[in-house]
Amino acid sequence: MRRPGEPVRQAGGMNSRNRLIGLVAVVLLGIAAAVAALLNGGKDPDGASGAAKPASAPASVTPSTAAASAAASATRSGATGGPKPSAPAKSPTAQAGWVPTDAALADVCRGRLPAQALDTLGLIARGGPYPYRSDGIVFENRENRLPRQGSGYYHEFTVVTPGSDDRGTRRIVTGGAGEQYWTADHYASFQEIDPRC
Structure with missing residues (x-):
């Protein structure tokens, strides 16, 4: 009540x-x-x-x-x-299922490259410093031995050649999507670097 x-x-x-x-x-x-x-x-x-x-x-x-x-x-x-950071872009080295960019282009296992090429790949990953002032310049791909891309897509880096008085003939060329190519004969031939091995 x-x-x-x-x-x-x-x-x-x-x-x-x-x-x-x-x-x-x-x-x-x-x-x-x-x-x-x-x-x-x-x-x-x-x-x-x-x-x-x-x-x-x-x-x-x-x-x-x-x-x-x-x-x-x-x-x-x-x-x-605050704002969430975006996920970093994955490079080919981080991809488990690496696939060559061009089936017609030979590939080479990263572990089979000369020690100097591995040193250059390490410098590229760290962003330098590079031993030559020409390292990192745009590679024009004039002979079209690499897959066709727009101007500025490829960049070249010197691989030190022991006993050479100049830059020598060995280079690593990188693509804008993270792909990497090896040439031992000053761009006459290329092999795409397979990061899995």
Whole structure:
């Protein structure tokens, strides 16, 4: 029985104030989910594309659980740590299933190259410093012995030739997509370097 002046309680014990708090919490969760989806580029935390997953609502939502849920959602989406860094581009050396760029071009295992060629490949990977000022210049591919690409796609690097007074005839030529080619005869022939062996 209700006493005079006592608020009317509804079935289930939920008064209008509790309903308002619950509604605000649900709205905050919805906003947090929308922000998380926008920051995550339409992908869920597992990296799948924007297919909707069924959501289960908690039995009781309070402002503190709503805030905690929003914070957790923002953390999963990377919102609290600034912009997410993009994944580095994979070079052919990182690819398990390496495929030559041109089937007509011979290939050579990286491990079968002379030690000086491996040294040059190491310098290329580190970005230098190179022993010759011409290292890194554009290779024009005038003889079209490499797959045709636009101007500036290929760059050449000297492979030191022991006993030579000049740059010698050995070079490594790199392509814009990360491919690498070996020539021991000053561009008369090329072999694509297979990074798997």
